[in-house]
Amino acid sequence: MQTTLISVNGDRLNQTLSQLAAIGQLSAGGVCRLAYSAEDLQARQQVQTWMQDAGMTVRIDAAGNMIGRYPGRLELPALATGSHIDTVPTGGRYDGALGVLAGLEVVRSLHDQRIQLRHPLEVIVFTDEEGGMIGSKAMAGTAPAQAAEYRRPDGSDIQDCLRQIGGDWSQLHQARRTSAEIAAYVELHVEQGGILEAEDKQIGIVEGIVSLHRCHITVIGRPNHAGTTPMHRRRDAMVAAAQVVTALNDIAVHTPGGQVATIGYFNISPNAANIIPGRVEMEADIRDLSEPHIEALIAQLQAKITAIATATQTEITLERGMTIKPTLASPAIQAAIAQVCDQLQLSSCSMPSRAIHDAQEIGRFTEMGMIFIPSIAGVSHAEDEYSSPDQCIQGATVLLQTLLQLDTLM
């Protein structure tokens, strides 16, 4: 099919991005708009007004999600888009905000031209993406059952938090949605990595959001005097641990595939300069789109660990920790995005998302797709996060045309 003549108003999109970035603006150009803060509340109020002015009805669900709905011509499940407007403490102007405001711009463009799609169109501001994703989790039915299990980074009580934005923890089940209500969800987001820039591509077509597996590794050696113990009589937990770090890195570097693996947590004891380390605790974080592939990597690591333990005369155990299942993007939506990019003559490539997004939860109950635009130098969750005005317009244009395609397909 052809792309239609409807287009987004790029100047208005970039102006709106600047207006939202002024709420919680930091001196170096970034934004601090922590979920549930005064700035977050102000930003939510502003977006609500913009949505209403664009012909949407707006409701707040029990999880505090703000749902703007633009009516369709037919009684069909909605097409949905959106993202989040909360930020990390020193965040950028684009992470989350772009997805929400591009969705708003899509509706504004339709409203300007008095066009309704076949489907109702929802623009969703998900609650607290950066602090635990209560909004998208409640919608998917994956939020913890007990409030005490829901740990926010600052330790605040989720029930109090939700109350401040018009939500209600005790009614959280009412926020749940199904594919009978939302036929497809497409989220535009900045890449937050450097692949598109390195590959010189304008648009990333997300294949899925990767699975994450954590492993807790404990090395037990023998603490002893650092002066009097000869080298050949040592059972140094730190020396063994260092080999485990290198082994995991080698596996991740040399195994074919797109996996990433990190040991970012390390705790050594007794942690004194004159004592041979007796115990080291480490946490490995391994991510890939394919869970069987992650299992194969962990099996390789386990084999190396056994060999390292023997060679260093230490005891090393690997315990499995938290896992997050991957969410694969809908092939039909990926194909629609690819076709739109071809028609618009925008270069594109398929890629996994190695960062977590609201789409990960929404994709658990309905067809999901994500569109990435480049992040300059791969910087995000930082004040100098940047995507150019043209890149933002390209992303919003692809979002609009993809939603138009899905409106005819679904």
Ligand SMILES: [Zn+2]
């Ligand atoms: Zn985000």
